[in-house]
Amino acid sequence: MLIKTLLNKVERFKSFVYGTVCVTLVGGTEALVIDIVPRRNSGPICPECGKRRTVYDRQPQRLFEYVPVWSFKVYFRYAPRRVKCPEHGVKVEFLPWSYGKERMTISYQVFLSRWAKRLSWKETAVIFETSWDTVFRAVKFVVDYGLTHRSLEGVTEIGVDEISVFKGHKYLTLVYQINAGARRLIWSGPERKAKTLLRFFQEFGPERSAKLKFVCSDMWAAYLKVIARKAPQSLNILDRFHIMRKFNEAIDEIRRGEVKEFKANGQENVLERKRWLLLKRPENLSEKQTARMDELLKLNLASIKGYLLREDFQRFWEYQRSDFAGKFLDNWVTRTLQTDLEPMKKVARMLRKHKPLILNWFKAKGELSSGAVEGMNLKAKLTMRKAYGFRTLKCLQIALYHELGKLPEPEYLHRFC
Numbered sequence: 001m002l003i004k005t006l007l008n009k010v011e012r013f014k015s016f017v018y019g020t021v022c023v024t025l026v027g028g029t030e031a032l033v034i035d036i037v038p039r040r041n042s043g044p045i046c047p048e049c050g051k052r053r054t055v056y057d058r059q060p061q062r063l064f065e066y067v068p069v070w071s072f073k074v075y076f077r078y079a080p081r082r083v084k085c086p087e088h089g090v091k092v093e094f095l096p097w098s099y100g101k102e103r104m105t106i107s108y109q110v111f112l113s114r115w116a117k118r119l120s121w122k123e124t125a126v127i128f129e130t131s132w133d134t135v136f137r138a139v140k141f142v143v144d145y146g147l148t149h150r151s152l153e154g155v156t157e158i159g160v161d162e163i164s165v166f167k168g169h170k171y172l173t174l175v176y177q178i179n180a181g182a183r184r185l186i187w188s189g190p191e192r193k194a195k196t197l198l199r200f201f202q203e204f205g206p207e208r209s210a211k212l213k214f215v216c217s218d219m220w221a222a223y224l225k226v227i228a229r230k231a232p233q234s235l236n237i238l239d240r241f242h243i244m245r246k247f248n249e250a251i252d253e254i255r256r257g258e259v260k261e262f263k264a265n266g267q268e269n270v271l272e273r274k275r276w277l278l279l280k281r282p283e284n285l286s287e288k289q290t291a292r293m294d295e296l297l298k299l300n301l302a303s304i305k306g307y308l309l310r311e312d313f314q315r316f317w318e319y320q321r322s323d324f325a326g327k328f329l330d331n332w333v334t335r336t337l338q339t340d341l342e343p344m345k346k347v348a349r350m351l352r353k354h355k356p357l358i359l360n361w362f363k364a365k366g367e368l369s370s371g372a373v374e375g376m377n378l379k380a381k382l383t384m385r386k387a388y389g390f391r392t393l394k395c396l397q398i399a400l401y402h403e404l405g406k407l408p409e410p411e412y413l414h415r416f417c
């Protein structure tokens with residue numbers, strides 16, 4: 001029968017063969033059901049030790065959902081045997097197409113998870129006429145498999161980042177590998193406390209931690225302390241992305257203060273819908289935005305002063321030598337402290353305090369890509385946006401590993417999609 005021939009091409013089991021194929025009602029809908037029978041003379045395998053043992057008894061038939069064809073749902077039907085293992089007692093046999101009590105086959109889980117990478121989980125569920133929860137379980141299975149089977153060898157450069165999740169002030173700490181050609185999310189944990197990052201180092205292990213060359217991070221004191229303690233040989237770098245983010249936070253704070261003042265004085269709000277103009281780099285603005293920005297620059301606003309201070313500081317990153325860069329930084333700090341822009345002064349004081357770690361950037365120059373952490377951060381935010389429907393932090397973490405973890409999948413599978 002043709003279906004069996006096709007199946008043998010995509011999924012062949014050593015100790016089992018395909019039996020009869022029929023169309024029958026499953027849950028009120030017509031579906032393709034394929035029986036599976038053990039090959040003659042092949043005993044069941046103990047799931048604990050992987051050894052062939054004798055049959056103890058047979059359980060009732062079960063359905064295992066497989067990859068659908070022509071909008072028909074497809075199921076394998078099999079009555080699992082129980083093995084009698086002298087070491088492990090009576091157990092349900094190992095089945096090569098499914099794990100544990102799961103009703104989905106491994107192939108179907110990988111199939112769904114691949115689609116869930118391209119579409120949102122919700123869309124995936126709608127297209128394959130299944131539930132959000134099923135898609136979640138499939139992704140979780142593939143992620144768990146990947147986390148267990150991935151290799152963390154060769155991780156010598158990492159970036160520690162945090163993203164705020166779910167409205168309010170909840171954070172997720174993310175650790176990326178940022179080696180050239182091997183960028184991926186390697187760890188995530190709730191909150192951004194010292195103990196959060198300590199947990200990462202604990203799981204990462206002292207041996208691997210000792211091999212770290214560069215650690216890019218924010219100037220968050222909790223992180224700095226832990227990095228100094230757990231990877232003292234590494235160069236801790238306060239990188240461009242994290243520092244420039246502080247500038248943007250300051251500009252945003254100044255802008256909000258000014259808008260409030262306009263309102264209180266009954267003035268026209270000239271900053272309305274100008275937030276992104278102020279936060280973007282001028283070279284990233286469109287022609288139209290540039291024209292609007294030029295208009296804004298003519299006004300004598302605190303937000304503009306902050307903006308100009310930031311743009312001035314960008315020159316810092318172009319220095320080749322760290323001593324010159326250091327002088328520039330001192331000079332910028334002095335000038336900024338003479339202004340009346342409190343949020344910017346806060347940035348200046350922060351820069352002064354962390355000058356050595358910031359100058360570490362120049363020691364790693366040429367070896368480290370300035371965009372690595374920023375690129376990963378952007379992808380993480382995109383995943384979060386795609387992820388409406390993620391009700392818990394755990395779900396979000398799984399989605400992030402799924403999208404950014406570059407995790408290995410079960411290998412022997414046919415590529416359906």
Ligand SMILES: [Zn+2]
Nearest residue numbers: 046049085088
């Ligand atoms: Zn056993």
